[in-house]
Amino acid sequence: MLLTLAKFELKNLLRDKMTSVMIAYPLVLGGIGKYLIASNLVEGQALSIIAMVLTIMAGVAYGAMSGFSLLDDRDDQVFASIQISPVSLNFYIWFKVVFAYCLAVLSGFFIIFLLAVFDLAYAQMLLVAAASALQTPIVAFFINAFANNKVEGFAAMKAAGFITMLPPVAAFFFLDWKEWLFAFSPG
Numbered sequence: 001m002l003l004t005l006a007k008f009e010l011k012n013l014l015r016d017k018m019t020s021v022m023i024a025y026p027l028v029l030g031g032i033g034k035y036l037i038a039s040n041l042v043e044g045q046a047l048s049i050i051a052m053v054l055t056i057m058a059g060v061a062y063g064a065m066s067g068f069s070l071l072d073d074r075d076d077q078v079f080a081s082i083q084i085s086p087v088s089l090n091f092y093i094w095f096k097v098v099f100a101y102c103l104a105v106l107s108g109f110f111i112i113f114l115l116a117v118f119d120l121a122y123a124q125m126l127l128v129a130a131a132s133a134l135q136t137p138i139v140a141f142f143i144n145a146f147a148n149n150k151v152e153g154f155a156a157m158k159a160a161g162f163i164t165m166l167p168p169v170a171a172f173f174f175l176d177w178k179e180w181l182f183a184f185s186p187g
Contacts, residue, residue: 001087002095009099013069018150022065023103026058030111037115049172051117055132056165058107063139064157066100070144071153097137104133135164 013019033054036042042050070093073079082092108129112118120128142160147153171182 005087005092005095006099009069009096012072013065016068016072019065019068022061022068025061026054026104026107026111029054029057030107030114033111034114037117047117049169051112051115052172053165053169054111054115055108055128056135056168057161058111058129059104059133059135060139060161060164062100062104062107062133063136063160064143065103066097066136066140067143067147067157068150068153069096069100070140071147071150074144075149097140100140101133101136104136105129108132138164 013023033050036050037047073096079089079092082089105126106129109125112120112125112128139157139160142163143153143156146156146159167182171179174182
């Protein structure tokens with residue numbers, strides 16, 4: 001059943017042009033980051049900031065993708081159909097979010113590996129990617145809590161991205177107690 005749902009979800013995501021772009025978005029950003037680093041356009045402390053922002057963006061992008069997928073399902077009355085199926089609505093929603101989370105973890109790992117800014121073992125890269133991907137459910141549910149259509153969802157996505165990306169970047173510039181003022185974000 002899980003494999004069938006995964007195939008359906010992947011087909012559903014690739015069918016819509018916006019979500020299919022969002023699947024490749026973090027990977028393209030990782031490639032751009034690698035180009036900036038390889039051509040020495042970014043050096044010093046900016047390397048860490050670029051790596052951190054690109055890794056966090058993977059979770060935000062896949063959270064937005066999942067949020068828009070849930071919005072589409074709500075618009076197409078899929079939730080009403082799910083309620084009469086053997087799959088519970090909560091399982092269906094969480095499956096979509098966990099599926100996007102797994103994609104975000106893989107993308108975050110790929111970005112960290114590709115940039116090679118930090119000297120980390122593979123297990124450490126996976127842990128960092130898993131922690132940064134925790135923003136996926138936050139963004140997905142934030143979009144669905146405040147949006148009724150794709151236009152409102154786009155505005156909610158921008159707000160969620162700002163809320164989840166600004167604190168980790170801002171905390172990077174403080175080394176004393178002020179750093180903990182920005183600790184409310186999972187990044």
